[in-house]
Amino acid sequence: MSDILAEFKIFFSNFNARFGTLVNIILWLAVLALVLSVFIRAIAAGYARRKKTPVKVRRPDDSTCEHACESLSQAIRIPTVTGSAAELERLYELLKRSYPRVFSTLGVLHLPSGSILMRWKASERTEQLPVMFCAHLDVAPAGDGWNEDPFGGMRRDGRIYGRGAVDCKGTVIALLEAVDMLLQEGFVPRRDIYFSFGHDEETGGFEGAAAISDLLTKRGLSFDMILDEGGCIVKEHLGDKGFPAALIALGEKLSCSFTLTSSAKGGSASAPPARSAFGVLAEAVCRLEAAHMRCRILPITHEYLRQSAPAMSFGKRLIAANMPIFNKFFPAAFKNNRRILALLRTTMITTSLSADNAESMLPYHARAVVNARLLPGDTPQSVLRHISELLSDLPVDVAMTHSDEKHVPITPTSHPMYQLLCRTLTEQYPSLTCVPTLTTESTDSRHYRHLSDCVIRFRPFFEDNDDTPPHAANESVSELSLGAAVDLYAAFIKKL
Numbered sequence: 001m002s003d004i005l006a007e008f009k010i011f012f013s014n015f016n017a018r019f020g021t022l023v024n025i026i027l028w029l030a031v032l033a034l035v036l037s038v039f040i041r042a043i044a045a046g047y048a049r050r051k052k053t054p055v056k057v058r059r060p061d062d063s064t065c066e067h068a069c070e071s072l073s074q075a076i077r078i079p080t081v082t083g084s085a086a087e088l089e090r091l092y093e094l095l096k097r098s099y100p101r102v103f104s105t106l107g108v109l110h111l112p113s114g115s116i117l118m119r120w121k122a123s124e125r126t127e128q129l130p131v132m133f134c135a136h137l138d139v140a141p142a143g144d145g146w147n148e149d150p151f152g153g154m155r156r157d158g159r160i161y162g163r164g165a166v167d168c169k170g171t172v173i174a175l176l177e178a179v180d181m182l183l184q185e186g187f188v189p190r191r192d193i194y195f196s197f198g199h200d201e202e203t204g205g206f207e208g209a210a211a212i213s214d215l216l217t218k219r220g221l222s223f224d225m226i227l228d229e230g231g232c233i234v235k236e237h238l239g240d241k242g243f244p245a246a247l248i249a250l251g252e253k254l255s256c257s258f259t260l261t262s263s264a265k266g267g268s269a270s271a272p273p274a275r276s277a278f279g280v281l282a283e284a285v286c287r288l289e290a291a292h293m294r295c296r297i298l299p300i301t302h303e304y305l306r307q308s309a310p311a312m313s314f315g316k317r318l319i320a321a322n323m324p325i326f327n328k329f330f331p332a333a334f335k336n337n338r339r340i341l342a343l344l345r346t347t348m349i350t351t352s353l354s355a356d357n358a359e360s361m362l363p364y365h366a367r368a369v370v371n372a373r374l375l376p377g378d379t380p381q382s383v384l385r386h387i388s389e390l391l392s393d394l395p396v397d398v399a400m401t402h403s404d405e406k407h408v409p410i411t412p413t414s415h416p417m418y419q420l421l422c423r424t425l426t427e428q429y430p431s432l433t434c435v436p437t438l439t440t441e442s443t444d445s446r447h448y449r450h451l452s453d454c455v456i457r458f459r460p461f462f463e464d465n466d467d468t469p470p471h472a473a474n475e476s477v478s479e480l481s482l483g484a485a486v487d488l489y490a491a492f493i494k495k496l
């Protein structure tokens with residue numbers, strides 16, 4: 001410490017001698033002003049926190065809420081795991097029975113694949129482009145770890161449990177319930193409103209959403225807005241109870257997968273070589289996990305961090321309020337927040353390891369599958385290059401096995417439809433902040449990207465936070481949140 005002070009004194013006296021005291025004072029005043037402004041910006045960014053109050057989910061109309069909850073519970077009991085055509089047919093019949101008014105008033109196209117496209121016609125001919133709401137009818141397999149029957153539709157303590165409760169039957173039911181409620185009120189939309197419910201979103205939507213997209217393209221349609229699943233409303237953004245936020249995804253990260261194959265001398269394990277195929281592969285996997293792709297703050301991430309700053313601790317807020325000066329500190333500051341880290345860079349993780357060996361035999365080949373989620377701007381080819389360079393000194397072959405080659409544009413926050421959605425949300429819940437973001441999951445909406453310059457991924461459901469990964473065990477939705485979503489969809493439809 002004394003060395004640093006001594007060096008500082010020498011620097012100060014040299015500078016003084018060379019440029020004079022006045023220049024010296026001006027320089028240090030400028031440094032002081034810069035430091036002060038950094039702190040003032042952080043304090044100002046946190047000032048909004050004082051005005052925030054916890055959000056209270058409004059009680060929806062009892063009979064509407066009960067009807068929606070019971071319909072969702074019944075829908076969950078039909079296990080429409082992707083590929084089960086008979087179950088999709090049963091679900092279609094259930095929806096028709098639960099919402100006869102909707103199915104008899106709207107134009108309904110039930111595709112042979114099981115997907116549904118509905119059209120709610122405008123009251124009169126209009127120049128306004130239509131809008132489309134999307135969700136999907138299929139669900140991911142249940143997986144392990146459930147405390148309830150994943151296809152039991154159990155209602156307990158104000159929640160509905162089961163696969164699809166959140167992703168995505170809850171959205172289908174909330175939309176149909178909202179339309180039913182509006183039809184009862186005698187409401188007729190000012191523009192055409194479409195509803196697209198795909199049957200294979202969980203495996204990529206290549207036959208469902210893609211086919212609907214082709215159909216809409218052939219009809220020459222384009223949309224003012226397409227609203228699909230994605231973000232939600234969190235009561236405690238970044239763990240701050242006083243900061244409820246609507247996380248509205250305006251873009252999505254694409255997915256691609258790579259196979260790493262290591263080769264070595266196989267045969268009996270009785271006299272093993274120095275390195276096995278597994279040993280080499282393990283080193284490759286560890287290297288990939290340790291060497292992240294570079295961080296980039298996209299304009300939308302910049303906006304996410306700026307809007308989220310009031311929910312951050314002072315240290316993190318200091319960084320977020322002073323972008324781009326402190327941009328390179330983000331990965332370290334948010335190293336425990338995987339949601340934010342995923343917004344900053346392309347992520348990669350090994351999802352499967354395999355080899356063709358027996359218990360006492362060494363494999364000739366071992367394979368790892370690595371799944372990457374691409375930050376807009378990175379491409380499958382640039383990720384392949386990154387992996388190949390990183391493993392160039394290892395006997396590992398790298399190959400791309402799957403990639404969503406499509407470029408998915410990011411909807412600007414200045415788009416009138418995004419603004420209208422935010423206005424609807426904050427009119428109903430004034431304490432909400434709308435925070436634009438990217439979804440790290442693939443959605444059906446990428447098949448519709450050419451049909452609108454405003455694709456939004458958001459469902460107005462209230463969650464405590466956004467920490468629960470999709471397709472987790474014990475998937476559930478709060479009955480109150482389902483009812484509130486019906487009200488919010490209805491309020492939004494009325495404004496379109």
Ligand SMILES: [Zn+2]
Nearest residue numbers: 167168201229
């Ligand atoms: Zn989904």
